[in-house]
Amino acid sequence: MALRTILHIEDDLLRKKSRPVEKFDAKLAKLLDDMAETMYAAEGVGLAAPQVAVLRRVVVMDCGDGLIEMVNPEIIATSGEQEDAEGCLSVPGRRGLVKRPMNVTVRFKDRSGETCELEAEGLLARCIMHETDHLDGRLYVDIMERELFEDDETGEDDPEEEQE
Numbered sequence: 001m002a003l004r005t006i007l008h009i010e011d012d013l014l015r016k017k018s019r020p021v022e023k024f025d026a027k028l029a030k031l032l033d034d035m036a037e038t039m040y041a042a043e044g045v046g047l048a049a050p051q052v053a054v055l056r057r058v059v060v061m062d063c064g065d066g067l068i069e070m071v072n073p074e075i076i077a078t079s080g081e082q083e084d085a086e087g088c089l090s091v092p093g094r095r096g097l098v099k100r101p102m103n104v105t106v107r108f109k110d111r112s113g114e115t116c117e118l119e120a121e122g123l124l125a126r127c128i129m130h131e132t133d134h135l136d137g138r139l140y141v142d143i144m145e146r147e148l149f150e151d152d153e154t155g156e157d158d159p160e161e162e163q164e
């Protein structure tokens with residue numbers, strides 16, 4: 001495994017649309033391994049392949065319940081609403097207040113190409129929306145209600161500084 005460099009907001013690659021993965025091979029496995037290592041090293045809860053300069057539809061997440069890998073994720077249903085603080089490893093030092101669905105159903109492939117489906121709520125649902133946005137060149141700063149600052153109240157109990 002190897003750490004990869006995380007691109008920052010000013011990099012145009014973050015604005016491109018990523019292409020689906022077609023080959024479930026050793027190269028994909030290495031990308032997933034490197035992305036997980038890079039995410040954990042940066043103390044993030046999610047990372048999308050374009051953030052490490054690979055324009056493929058691949059994301060990794062760990063919102064506290066273990067590593068989740070998704071290849072070619074598709075949001076197939078959303079419901080409800082939540083509003084909370086959000087950050088991004090590609091937008092260091094900043095946070096914003098972002099509205100997201102409370103519940104998300106996502107269909108995706110695992111690293112071997114098997115189709116999987118996951119129903120998520122709360123932070124994991126937020127993370128899935130944030131990471132899949134990256135695959136379409138969208139950053140949370142594009143859709144946030146407003147920027148948050150150190151002394152801002154969000155109405156939530158002490159929001160953690162999740163960086164995705």
Ligand code: NI
Pocket residue numbers: 087088089090130134163164
């Ligand atoms: Ni992000």
